[in-house]
Amino acid sequence: MSDDFHMEISIPADNDGYILLQCPNCGTFFKATPSDIEDDGVLELFCPSCGLVGEDYITEDVLELAMAMAQNKAMDMIHEEFKKMERQFRKGPVTFKAGKRPKHEPENPIRSGIEALEIVSFPCCKRTAKVKPILSMTGCYCPFCGVKNYEVE
Template structure:
């Protein structure tokens, strides 16, 4: 079986940050694409609960990925069934395929407007966007995992 890859573009906000969501606590935060893809970034941490996870995708991204794969799979199945029906059309038993299913909608992902504040880590020096309540008190740096405290 051949391998198929889909590209899903996640839009950045005006400052170049991508929206992420913690799978454990649901906190929203943003990182730049450059920081996420950098070799310096070993793990990503939730700024609220400190969870280190493999997947911080939002529901919009997950929903689009599921719709794309469902549509691809159903189209591939329909093609295989039609090829089988065409190959076996001259025998005593006929096989007919009528594929008229509705495709899953694939809505584009929009850059969500969130009231997040840019913060700079005192340890790694990189920026992230976190909720204002975390920025004013304490948060975990999403890029290095070290706790940050407001010194004001």
């Protein structure tokens, strides 16, 4: 088998260029731009709701997609091996049929939904994120430095 097992999952951004994240601690959805998330100055992401640093902010949608893609890829690789065996054994005393390509799990596109989020700007970091409207009223933690902003715009 080739060890070239590489997958890329692109998380679609919404119309404003924000991608959906979910806090692993409290389950709160929020959004940030990939350029902010991947910025070298941003080492950790803080949840705007609970203020904790999460291990990862991958939503269940992304996980499900990753699982489906991995499964499909694995089945394809096995199928390829069978195909090779089929060719190898074509003239021998044993014949081998690979059969049809395996059916794929549906790879559902990730919904970039959860639209009821408002863009707030964090003056501390000069960055923006999208959070639930209630958070922009009660004050929320800056996802990039963890400071609580009481008056965010």
